[in-house]
Amino acid sequence: MTGSAHDDAPLLSVVIPTHNVRPWLRQALDSVLRQDVDLEVIVVDDRSDDGTIEFAREAAGRDARVSVVSSPGEGGGSARNAGADLARGRYLVFADGDDLIPDGAYDALVTSLEVSGSDLAVGDYIKFRAVDTWRPTAAMPAYGRASRGVTLADEPTLLYSRPCWNRAFRREFWEASGIRFPDVPRSNDIVPMVSALVKAESIDVVDDVVYVYRERPGSGSMTARAGAATSLVSYLTQEAECARIVRDTRDADLAAVFADLVWDRDAFVAVNRYLLAWESDSEADALVAEKVRALLDLTPVPDEVGPLRRLALELAAVGSFAAGHAVARVAGGHPEG
Structure with a gap:
């Protein structure tokens, strides 16, 4: 219609x-x-x-x-x-x-x-x-x-x-x-919204x-489940697709904003939350590490990112979750998280 x-x-x-x-x-x-x-x-x-x-x-x-x-x-x-x-x-x-x-x-x-x-x-x-x-x-x-x-x-x-x-x-x-x-x-709107922003004249x-x-508490709230592996994998997969859309624009300023979003904002907050909640090895860790690595490979590190934040993400990307947990406790979360 x-x-x-x-x-x-x-x-x-x-x-x-x-x-x-x-x-x-x-x-x-x-x-x-x-x-x-x-x-x-x-x-x-x-x-x-x-x-x-x-x-x-x-x-x-x-x-x-x-x-x-x-x-x-x-x-x-x-x-x-x-x-x-x-x-x-x-x-x-x-x-x-x-x-x-x-x-x-x-x-x-x-x-x-x-x-x-x-x-x-x-x-x-x-x-x-x-x-x-x-x-x-x-x-x-x-x-x-x-x-x-x-x-x-x-x-x-x-x-x-x-x-x-x-x-x-x-x-x-x-x-x-x-x-x-x-x-x-999780995160079913980030790819369509990035697409819309890029396509809009x-x-x-x-x-x-x-x-x-x-923002609702409890198990029914997406925010409360954000530390779960399934949720994180979903977010990281969608974020990697956003990274490809941004890369294809060939816009350096846009790429810089997106790199900040990954290394210092949304992706860092999501991964850091997972690291903070991590207690022992699980079957999900390998897939989480793979998805973090895929996103980071698409997103160059900005010069101004804090060393602890960079380390937390890079440890997650190689599957070093015990070390990542220790770093996450020091790195803290972004105020928005």
């Missing part, structure tokens, strides 16, 4: 994949439906068994803007792809069923795109948990000012932030780019906070 084929097509399509988020879905949907934008909400449920899909259907019964479908596949990637395929709006955004959209957020993103004609607009965001709230973008220069009609080459530090939920896409661009989310245990940066991410 395309927006041009329907006179009643909304301006914005909001795709919300859900999996067992019943305790938070009311707040999430309320925050989306309060937005002062002509929108449709497509809830794509991925095998929930806690009443999530029943609640979503009740919401759809009360508000014609909401529709609910079951995901044709398994995993958040399939759910997001299915929602995007159903979208009729001129613009497309993604949100998660346990997060919040500040008032005015979607208007800020859509208005910017209506004025600029850009392919995508990226907004600021904050994260919160029971004990604190923080702004991950504080260490990303691209988020320090509003801009319209820029490219990734103009603002390479946009690469530091790769969630799918703090940005709006011109749906025509999304479909023409052929971008799809993979179904992987024009990008807007909106300085409004357009998303509030809820």
Whole structure:
């Protein structure tokens, strides 16, 4: 379906994949439906068994803007792809069923795109948990000012932030780019988001906070499982694909930002967390080492990386996890981690 084929097509399509988020879905949907934008909400449920899909259907019964479908596949990637395929709006955004959209957020993103004609607009965001709230973008220069009609080459530090939920896409661009989310245990948005940033001919940066991410504790939270080998292998595999996309741009500034992301930010934080949790040899260690090594081979070491951080990653890459554990205890984690 395309927006041009329907006179009643909304301006914005909001795709919300859900999996067992019943305790938070009311707040999430309320925050989306309060937005002062002509929108449709497509809830794509991925095998929930806690009443999530029943609640979503009740919401759809009360508000014609909401529709609910079951995901044709398994995993958040399939759910997001299915929602995007159903979208009729001129613009497309993604949100998660346990997060919040500040008032005015979607208007800020859509208005910017209506004025600029850009392919995508990226907004600021904050994260919160029971004990604190923080702004991950504080260490990303691209988020320090509003801009319209820029490219990734103009603002390479946009690469530091790769969630799918703090940005709006011109749906025509999304479909023409052929971008799809993979179904992987962790980090299913970093490859499609890097692809989008690289392919976009024009990008807007909106300085409004357009998303509030809820970091949940417990075994159901992706963040809490981040130390597990399966999760780390998934992340490292996706990150290596990002490394190849960046390498193919042949842009030295972009390569430098990505090297910092690997050696001093996301990859270091993920590997360091695994090293800190490591207690004894396991069958997973060899695969983790292989994936770390593959990523590092694609990403030259930046001159300014700290020696302990470099050592922690290089020990993991050669499978020296006992030594890596000792170094990780000294190296510490990035403040964002």
